[in-house]
Amino acid sequence: MLTIYGDSISGNCHKVRFVADRLGIPYRWIEISVLKAETRTADFLAMNPAGQVPTVRLADGRFLSQSNAIMLHLAEGSALVPADAYQRALMNQWLFWEQYSHETVIAVRRFHKHYLGKSDDEMDPALLEKGARVLGVMDGHLAARDYFTGGALSLADIALVAYTRLAHEGGFRLADYPHVAAWVARVEKYLGIAATR
Template identity: 60%
Template sequence: MANALKLYGSSNSGNCLKTKWVADYAGAAYEWVEIDTFSGATRTADFLAINPAGQVPAAVLPDGRLLAQSNAIMLHLAEGTGLVPGDAYERAKMFEWLFWEQYSHEPAIAVRIARKFFLGQSEDELDPALLPKGHAALARMELQLKQTPYLVGDSLTLADVALVAYTRVAPRGGFDLAGYPFVKAWISRVEKGLGLKSPDGSAS
């Protein structure tokens, strides 16, 4: 595909899938370039020439400019989709969740998923702080979702896209979602809104 948007990502990574889901939602034309993060493919000279940070997701825009960081890529792709609230307060609330996701949710839940599910590590090999940190994040979401159907009020926003990515597969990291009924109902709602199938073992 000449001069198409290129999305470099791993189908095993929620951070990468976020960008794919928003591109699909927006109806964007793009080429998905699969990168195996567990084999060192993000650290090759060729990949570092694309993204010097050595991480996926990475987007190369049709004019050649690079954009990294899942939430920044989502924001770019979501222009005009309605996934970013027009109201200034609601937009800031969406950002509140996006920043929180990267600091308080992903570092616990995604890390346990990667270590347990993909690398097969045992509980003994994992940082014991990750389990309570992940549960605290799920409890924080449950509290909000008892009050509103989406994380920011009544509409699907990028906050939901970012947070559903690892929450829907949290059981792979040893997080039982049974204690979070509002989170479970929200996962179904967001999957429906994005047109996603339930995870089948290939995505995290």
């Protein structure tokens, strides 16, 4: 059976859970607290020397880390990965963008504000501006479509919804991005997860 080592406060960990749940893949969840430095123990570092969650142990005992790599592995051959090569490449484009441009702003500001309790004055002011740009890119893209690529829910949507649905915890107003807000509600319903707002 798949074992997921994850922190319930992490959107990156929820991505893996969302995929496993959607595809009916049975798993055991082991809670690993980042705030308690449980990713820095010798036992955890033996599984993932980078000391990051999520990390999974596959049924055959091998380990895999990085949320998007795990999602791709779990979803291979499923409807969550477009069959068309170009649409699949577009999905990957959004997966890379999510980790490089989205997560580094939306998730970081959320963590500092919601979990570390920092005031706006204590945070990098550029994060708010960058986050607004990121959400604006998403809003523009979703103005003409229901999902990010291929006309159906894919891993791109799951990757992007994980932190976007929690953006308000970082001080972002999804109401300012109506196409994003509608998409979040659509993806939450499709995945069968409780709405966050």
